[in-house]
Amino acid sequence: MIYENKEIDIPKEVEMAEFLIIFDEKGGNSSLQKIKVYLPYEKKTILYQMEMGSGKYKKKIN
Secondary structure: OEEOOEEOOOOOOOOOOOOOOOOOOOOOOOEEEEEEEEEOOOOEEEEEEEEOOOOOEEEEEO
16 A cells, blocks of 8 residues: 555555545535445444545444
8 A cells, every 4th residue: 555655564454445535526525435444353344434624524333
């Protein structure tokens, strides 16, 4: 994985899925795509969703 122009190693237990954020030219970007993180040892899924403008995010744990 590349982060800030540097290649970083990710543990083999971590699965990554590519995602793409598309901005609407007419606005309506208040809630962006969700980022899902699964913690297999805890059997939990954490969902993050960024909120444009406010700089805040939503976090939900299943």
